Amino acid sequence: MAHLMTVQLLLLVMWMAECAQSRATRARTELLNVCMDAKHHKEKPGPEDNLHDQCSPWKTNSCCSTNTSQEAHKDISYLYRFNWNHCGTMTSECKRHFIQDTCLYECSPNLGPWIQQVDQSWRKERILDVPLCKEDCQQWWEDCQSSFTCKSNWHK
Numbered sequence: 001m002a003h004l005m006t007v008q009l010l011l012l013v014m015w016m017a018e019c020a021q022s023r024a025t026r027a028r029t030e031l032l033n034v035c036m037d038a039k040h041h042k043e044k045p046g047p048e049d050n051l052h053d054q055c056s057p058w059k060t061n062s063c064c065s066t067n068t069s070q071e072a073h074k075d076i077s078y079l080y081r082f083n084w085n086h087c088g089t090m091t092s093e094c095k096r097h098f099i100q101d102t103c104l105y106e107c108s109p110n111l112g113p114w115i116q117q118v119d120q121s122w123r124k125e126r127i128l129d130v131p132l133c134k135e136d137c138q139q140w141w142e143d144c145q146s147s148f149t150c151k152s153n154w155h156k
Helices: 002-030 053-058 066-071 092-107 134-144
Strands: 115-117 125-127
Touching (some): 053 066
């Protein structure tokens, strides 16, 4: 009887390990082809042939719609009701970085490793701590050093 229970327990442990490994593998693959649960994101990534300008790199597999990509390029957009020129005119070189950031946030299906759950009325998930190349960061600084912001927190 004890031997039978040991065998059953061993089989149960092996089955649980297999299930955990399957979940881990599935979760890993879903991190690279998933859309956030947020205000303007599609439920699942897919092709969007007519993505606008800086959002076009994601046209073969996107979490954003054509309309969202067009709105991302406007000075005052319905996406977040935020005006890029809220403290004087932002240079076009500077604005290009913020538009690219918006396109990445809205369109990329590969942000899974940085998606975090949030409890907000307009979104259930957000991204945090997405890495930025040193060269991109330096160029962003150079392009924006003559532009200003009058907000202490752009999320509010």
